[in-house]
Amino acid sequence: MVPITKAEWRAWARQVRAAQPDVSATITGHLRTFLRAHGAQRVLAYRALSGEPDVAGLADDFELLTTRARFRPQPHLTLHPWDTATELSRFGAWQPPANAPQVPLASVDAVLLPALAYDRRGVRLGYGGGFYDRLLPNFAGLTVGVIPVALLVPALPTEPHDRPAAWLATEHGVQAAQGLSP
Numbered sequence: 001m002v003p004i005t006k007a008e009w010r011a012w013a014r015q016v017r018a019a020q021p022d023v024s025a026t027i028t029g030h031l032r033t034f035l036r037a038h039g040a041q042r043v044l045a046y047r048a049l050s051g052e053p054d055v056a057g058l059a060d061d062f063e064l065l066t067t068r069a070r071f072r073p074q075p076h077l078t079l080h081p082w083d084t085a086t087e088l089s090r091f092g093a094w095q096p097p098a099n100a101p102q103v104p105l106a107s108v109d110a111v112l113l114p115a116l117a118y119d120r121r122g123v124r125l126g127y128g129g130g131f132y133d134r135l136l137p138n139f140a141g142l143t144v145g146v147i148p149v150a151l152l153v154p155a156l157p158t159e160p161h162d163r164p165a166a167w168l169a170t171e172h173g174v175q176a177a178q179g180l181s182p
Contacts, residue, residue: 006157009125013116013151017051020148023171024054027146031112032061034167034174038142040109046146047085047093052114053146065103068095069131077131079103091127105135110142113165118145119156122164122177136163144169145177 003009035043035058043062048054058064064082069075069089080103084096113132117125124145126132136143145165149172168177 004157006125006128009156010116010128013125014051016150017116017148020051020150022054023148024048025057026171027053027148027169028055028057030171030173031055031144031146031169032058034144034169035062035110035142038110040142042103042107042109044079044105044108044111045082046112046114047095048114049091049093053148055112055146065108066094066096067131068098068100069129075129075131075134077135079105079108105139108139108141110144111136111139112169113143113145115145115147115151117151117153117156118147118165118168119153120168120178121155122166122168123156123158123162124165125156130161133161133163142167144174 003012041063044065045055047066059082065079066082066085067077070078080096080100084100085094087097089095115124115126122145143165144167146169149170166177167174
């Protein structure tokens, strides 16, 4: 069966991801080279969930930031220093406490985006909360989707609010998403 809906794609991606080896170190190496080449210093990263490529290895080379999911007045992300992530979120990733110092999005050079899957156009299949789709319209820097190549597919279903990544990082390297200007 070929997945059609986002729910079917999510089920497919979880199954494929469960069978993948950990390629975090290889992807992190490619990201390090790419981010340095683009002059990035302050990078919004993510605290990896089980099965996601772990980008924590970039913390020695860049000023990493991480997010906290907020739900009021509407769902959104706030940005915080990487080392403030000391509590477990409802999603299972480490996050900063509610009172951690915040960092403005305008001061960020690059955003690394986790996902269940990506397509070659940079369209992200997230977990369904829309947090990054709300964050990215206000961001002008580098956007990099981070994904094992096994979860990079020709096309995913899209909705008007979806914000594609301009770049895709896999264990094979970092390349521009097709059809987008980096």
